[in-house]
Amino acid sequence: MNIVIPIKQVPETSNVKMDEKTGTMVREGVESIINPLDLYAIEAGIQLKDRFGGTVTVISMGPPNAEKAIREAIAMGCDGGVLVSGREFAGSDTWATAYALSESIKKIGAFDLILCGERATDGDTGQVGPGIASFLDVSLATYVSRIVETDEKEIVVERLIEDGYETLAMRLPALVTVVKEISYPRLPTLRGKQKARKTAVPVWAAAEIGIDAAKLGLNGSPTRVVKIEMPKVTRGGKIVPAPDEESAVRAVDGLVDFLKSKDFI
Amino acid sequence: MTYAGVWTIAEARDGALRQVSFELLTRGRKLADKRNTTLSSVVLASGISDETVRELIKRGADRVYVVDDPALAHFTAETFSNVLVKLIDTYAPEIIIAAATTSGRTLMPHVSMRTHAGLTADCTDLDIEEGTGNLLQTRPAIGGNILATIKTPEFRPQMSTVRPRSTKPAPVDASRTGEIVRLPFDPALRDGRVRRIGFKANEGEEVDIQSADVVVSGGKGLKKAENFALIRELAEKLGGSIGASRDAVDRAWIGYPHQVGLSGKTVTPKLYVAAGISGAIQHLAGMKTAETIVAINSDPDAQIFRVADYGIVGDLFEVLPLLNERLSREVGSK
Incomplete structure (x- = not known):
């Protein structure tokens, strides 16, 4: 089973500091980590690979130092990763991000399953996962709490909704966003870290992926942030x-x- | 194409409308009036009567589009997305508001990609910008540390999901009239790739904490699973649902659907009671937009007191039984 996991590098949230004047986040001295909710997807992906074979590839769109997040995922047990990075992606909203990631995933090659965290802890939108499924036109289930079974053609998942858990049988390829209940993320091992250091992480700009730059960054993004306020804590x-x-x-x-x-x- | 009109996406289950559908009308009516346009509700369901959907008109809709087919009995992203995209292509609404529920938060991104529309998640406030007529969408981000206002100046439709319970349901006005438009379901839009093959309803206690007016949460301070009885009792007395901190869920004192916070659910109840919860930033992110917050904790320096409207620094094993007893008397004396 070939699995792709889009991940995001986010600031560590336990000590978010805001600049009172500008309303932006103080990034100096704040550690960047893998979005904590992506760790559940990574763990679920590694467990599927352990049972059924295949590969787990992580992909991240972000600044050059997001490579660190990809290497951390490899250290946990993923096989490889790709960084999508370049000025042309800056300012992308969820539409442009989902578009760029879906085109990048096409370039990675054939996949059976895409696993995503439910949302990123900085943007908090949860829109990019379903958005990638929409662009790639693959089966979609969100808020998945358990993978019941899977074979070459289908995956059966349990989805946590307001009034209970529903079971969905999904034809592959599929995209699933997961919640914490699905797994308990492992820590990177020493061997994993050594492997992560040795693994080449290609960096793709729009030209490498062969995508339309007009659909990226601010140009491709329908939404604009017009004001940031800090609610009193x-x-x-x-x-x-x-x-x-x-x-x-x-x-x-x-x-x-x-x-x-x-x-x- | 000219885009006009405001739409809300109603939610239905087993032939009945869910309350959030009426909350969306409160938002939608305000926007439609400011834009001087019509408000329509879209109902995608199976076996829903005219009498049922007429309530949407009585609560503010001018028109209701109904697509009724067994294929729409339960939410699946692909089929619902196909139907909604077709409706958007046909009628070209300017604004679409959906609920930030598990289905709304899945359907709307799926649709927005296909229509190249701007979509803003989990909004707490919606308004119309004077002059331009653009939709202004306000939403919390970075764990509730900021409130961002977002607009979609050049792309249409403008789409938002809004949190359940973030506004009151629109009141019934029996004299209101409007049009119910039943549209045939085009079988070609049915996508069979995802099938719902089972459902396990929440048993016993209410865990739909996101649509509760009152949430009473317990944390590590409860010391063991059995002590959640104190929380259950208080929740029952206040007519609320039971929440929990990550610490309590990780210790398996209570199930994950109850977890409030960054890796659990975000709740915006009218009243949130936190007992034995220190208030780590990850927990605060999930509840600090509650209207009123009450905290009970033995540590005077606990972060939870920073967001509390009323806090008691004391032993919850002393305070909660006293409170439960007082509430029994209050209810008894009514």
Whole structure:
């Protein structure tokens, strides 16, 4: 089974710092990591390869240093990766990104399955995975929590929806976006890291992929960001200490009054 | 092509409309009035009556397009996308709003790629820009650390998904009239590549935390699975659903569908209660847009208190039983 996994390099979110004046993220000193939700896709892909053979190829669109994310994926057990990078891609929204990645995946060659994280933790859109399926015209399932079985023609998956889990039988090739429940990501091994260092990661610009530059970057992107605001994080709410039973009773009384004032009781 | 009119994509299941369909009308009506145009709802379903879809008209739609076929009984991306793309090609709406549900968040990107439309995910606010008439879409990003306003100046349609419960359902006005347009399902649009072969409904407690008005969540501070009983009791008393932090889910105290946060679900309830949750940024990303937040934690420095409207610094094993008892009396005395 040949698997392709689009991944994204994102800033580590546990210590996001925002520039209060510009409303942009402070990138200095912030570590870049593989989008944490992509790790579940990578793990699911490696497990399928371990069972059925084939290859796992990661692909990422981003700046030159996104190569690091690809090498990390290889260190976890992926076979290889491709970096899609160049000025012509800058400013791409989800339309242009899905277009560029789908054309790049065509160039990688025949595949059976594309696995994606549910969304990236920076942009938070979750639109690129379904978008790639749309461009490539392959079967699509999102929010997949379990791969039930698979053969050469079909994959059966469980999908987490609002009122339960539905089981879908999908003809291959297919694209599946996964949620955390699907796997527990492994850590890179020492041997994996050595392999990652030795593996060549080709960098493709638009010319190599042979795609229409008019459909990339800002030119190809229907959407424009017109304003960035920072919502206030601290609400300055009422914080009541309750170190003993007496004060706990008072605090609970206060909370009940508060909930009443908001019509929750 | 001239694009005109505002559309909402209604959601139906088993012949009934879901509440989010009416929330979309609140958004849609405002935009249609500002654009001085008509509001239409699109219903893709199986076995849905005129009487049922008329509720969309009573709640603000001027027209309802219904495509009714067994192939549309359950959501599959390919067939729904084929039908919606065909409708867009035929009627050319200017704005399309769908719900940020598991189906809306799948259907809309699939369609937007095919129509080269601008699509903005998970919007919390929609408006019309004065002068240009463009749709202004506001959405949180980077784990809720920023609010970005986005527009689509040159491409049409302009499309958004909006979070369930981020607005009230449009009220019923029995005097409203409108047109129901039933369109035949073109069998050529049926895509058989994905088949739904099974379904396992959530059993017992409500886990659709994204459409709950009240979410009561427990975290590591509960110490063990059995103590979730305190959370369940409080949720029941407040009429809410049960959420959990990643710590609680990773310890298998409760199932993954309950997880709130970056690797779980994003919720925007009217009331969010966090008990025994420290408030790691990954958790805050999933709940800080809640209207009102209550936190109970023994650590006064816990991050959760920064986003709380009311916080109690104390032992949850003392506070929660007291609170549950008080609420029993309150409800009893009503």
